[in-house]
Amino acid sequence: MRNGTLRELLVEQLRDMYNMENQLVKALPKMAEAANSGDLSSAFEEHLEQTRGHVQRLEQAFDELGVATKGKKCLGMEGLIDEGKEILEEDLAPDTLDAGIIGAAQKVEHYEIAAYGTARTHAQLLGLDSVAQLLEETLEEEKQTDQKLTELAQEINPQAELGSEEAETSTAGRRRSVAGNGETDDDEMSSRRTRTRVSSRS
């Protein structure tokens, strides 16, 4: 019979999370650089500092548990970071790019919140109070970062939408002037717009 314990599971989870945080220490400066909004960029820089602290808290947790400090490749975070990179490679208008970056960053935060919430609860169950406390502190910071990103999205998403509307209006205006006779075929225009929308999504 297999007999791995909850404590062993916790140590494995923490090793995954240690790698997860270290991947983010590398990715966050790139996100800060890619962001067009100064506020978004500073939010990433601020979170980079916090993330360095998250790495240290995990090192402290390994110490408390009396196990070696080492990471295990976190495939989930690798996938989320790769998806974020795909957004950066798309040819998006500045505000739209920021809206995409925020979405990618919130996926990262939610993944971290799930990881820390689970590990914290396991540590509590095992009576490892000081480890649970360390995990709880980081969990709170991840939640605050997620909240901050939601607030930034509330400012940036409408700007992205406005920019898209303006781009559409000027495209429609050009088409009208190309037609030259003052007559427009609204059905044709709207079906073109629909096609544009559909193809830009693919």
Ligand SMILES: [Fe+2]
């Ligand atoms: Fe973190």
